Amino acid sequence: MMEKGRVVKVTGSWYIVFIEPGELVNCRIIGKFRLDGKKLTNPVTVGDEVMIEMEDIEESSGVIKKILPRRNYVTRQSPRKKHDLHLIAANVDQAMVMSTIVSPTLKPAFIDRFLLMTEPHDIPAIILLNKSDLWGEEEMEMFWGLESIYSKIGYEVRKCSVVTGDGIDEIKALLEGKITLLGGQSGVGKSSVINALQEGLGLKTQDISDYSGKGQHTTTFAEMFELDHGGSIIDTPGIKTLSFNNLEVMDVAHNFREFFKASKECKFSDCTHRDEPGCAVKSAIEEGEISELRYMNYLQILDDIEGQNYWERRTDL
Helix, strand or coil: CEEEEEEEEEECCEEEEEECCCEEEEEEECCCCCECCECECCCCCCCCEEEEEEEECCCCEEEEEEECCCCCEEEEECCCCCCCEEEEEECCCEEEEEEECCCCCCCHHHHHHHHHHHHHHCCCEEEEEECHHHCCHHHHHHHHHHHHHHHHCCCEEEECCCCCCCCHHHHHHHHCCCEEEEEECCCCCHHHHHHHHCCCCCCCCCCCCCCCCCCCCCCCCCEEEECCCCCEEEECCCCCCCCCCCCCHHHHHHHCHHHHHHHHHCCCCCCCCCCCCCCHHHHHHHCCCCCHHHHHHHHHHHHHHHHCCHHHHCCCC
16 A cells, blocks of 8 residues: 655655654665656655655655656756756745855855756745845945845845844745745855754754865755744755756756846847847846846856767767
């Protein structure tokens, strides 16, 4: 007899599945699962709804027999196997990308790369800038500048501080009743914020390295936590870099939302918004209607995609 459950944690080759009325089952998988014919480093991810078959009731262990259809999913290029994709989460209502302006210093390019993972699946995204207690006047100006850029194109931008409690209640309200994927680079304070959102979790936190000024990984596996005020949050390991072996140039152009909207006025339907004549996107940048910062990040992503050796990327040839 099979039972329905949801994957709430992935630890290597084991998957912890929540089944009603509140039991956690350690599961393994048999056979191969693929995603739209693509190679995956992890065929099952946190948020997946699955059908399991119990193996040992006393030990509460089972086997995942089937993955139910996903309403959405988030993937990234595997950091270890550049030809493969890594599933980050599935069946989420929204995503939140966390960054900082200081400690560590702001990397706006990472925000745009993260949004490029969620945009193709129409997953609403929130941009959260942590450690506001460390900001001075210059950092506040940077925050308002980012808020102006991203709110104009439909992204919610918030700030918070675990030290002062700034913004924590507002974040709780945004997460209420929803499954939220939380991602960010190492050291931005994801675990600390989750601890502030949900008392009693006691997630391990770690300071920024004094030597490198970079964050250190504290979360090693993705895990879903239920929140007392309603909803769930999926904590993910800190991400160092994001690459896109699964995207082509036009995929990127179509998923920078304000570029796609403006591109309807471009002279050429396949305009990449670089050197083509009659480009409406470049005109909008010159007129201040589209962010030059976003455009520079866009160009860097295109360079990265084209820089990956064609024959290495086309492993199907």
